[in-house]
Amino acid sequence: MSARATNPDTTHAQIHSRPFLVDQEFGDGAMYEHFTKEIAKAALIPGYQIQVRPRIMQVPFSGVQRFNFVIRPPSPRHTPQDQLIISHSLRARPGVTVTFFPSGDDGVRMEVVMDAANYLPAALPQKQDRVISKSQLEEVNPETKSLFNTLQPLGGVVLATSLERGIGTDKYPIPAPAENPLVTLTAAALYTTKLPAILDSLWPILGEIELRWRRAPTPADISHVP
Numbered sequence: 388m389s390a391r392a393t394n395p396d397t398t399h400a401q402i403h404s405r406p407f408l409v410d411q412e413f414g415d416g417a418m419y420e421h422f423t424k425e426i427a428k429a430a431l432i433p434g435y436q437i438q439v440r441p442r443i444m445q446v447p448f449s450g451v452q453r454f455n456f457v458i459r460p461p462s463p464r465h466t467p468q469d470q471l472i473i474s475h476s477l478r479a480r481p482g483v484t485v486t487f488f489p490s491g492d493d494g495v496r497m498e499v500v501m502d503a504a505n506y507l508p509a510a511l512p513q514k515q516d517r518v519i520s521k522s523q524l525e526e527v528n529p530e531t532k533s534l535f536n537t538l539q540p541l542g543g544v545v546l547a548t549s550l551e552r553g554i555g556t557d558k559y560p561i562p563a564p565a566e567n568p569l570v571t572l573t574a575a576a577l578y579t580t581k582l583p584a585i586l587d588s589l590w591p592i593l594g595e596i597e598l599r600w601r602r603a604p605t606p607a608d609i610s611h612v613p
Contacts (some may be wrong), residue, residue, distance in 0.1 A: 396598040406589035408447040422538055426517055429549040429587050438555045445508035452501040459494030460598050468603030471574040476567040477594035481584040482506030487577045501591060509589040516573040518553035564593055
């Protein structure tokens with residue numbers, strides 16, 4: 388979650404989560420075991436391209452995960468008549484529940500519960516083949532640099548030649564999330580609201596929420612009314 392004040396009476400927060408999780412297993416072992424087997428294939432099969440295709444976990448969390456966030460406007464309540472107004476576009480997949488509670492008299496506590504046993508995972512986007520260089524892999528995963536150094540005596544010329552061809556991997560293009568209309572309501576109405584489960588989003592929970600004061604007129608304001 389990220390939050391910022393957009394003016395003295397308003398806080399805007401963005402809630403986001405990862406839609407999928409990359410496994411550390413490759414179907415035949417972890418990184419070291421997998422690369423050892425790939426080098427053996429390159430030694431036996433002329434022109435073989437090393438493959439690094441980790442499994443994708445469609446449920447990006449385990450067990451029951453519970454998070455609480457407190458959001459409030461930058462400035463406090465001035466009078467008891469000030470109203471706390473909330474606008475949000477939050478969406479959650481089945482298995483993720485979002486509940487709102489008061490936090491003092493000037494804030495909202497948002498509780499998010501993710502239950503892996505009841506989570507309905509999103510379908511993976513269309514997989515694409517991708518070829519990356521050794522340096523690109525080391526950039527996104529610095530641990531592979533020391534791994535290559537360890538395996539170099541084992542692989543020798545075979546490893547160097549295979550790496551020159553590039554490394555085959557998978558790419559899953561994630562589409563930009565759809566813009567959802569903001570729902571605006573008072574804090575009292577928010578506390579009786581539960582987000583409906585939706586299926587048209589890849590993310591377990593995604594959206595934005597804004598809290599702002601609707602200030603009650605002051606005597607000075609009223610005196611200036613014609």
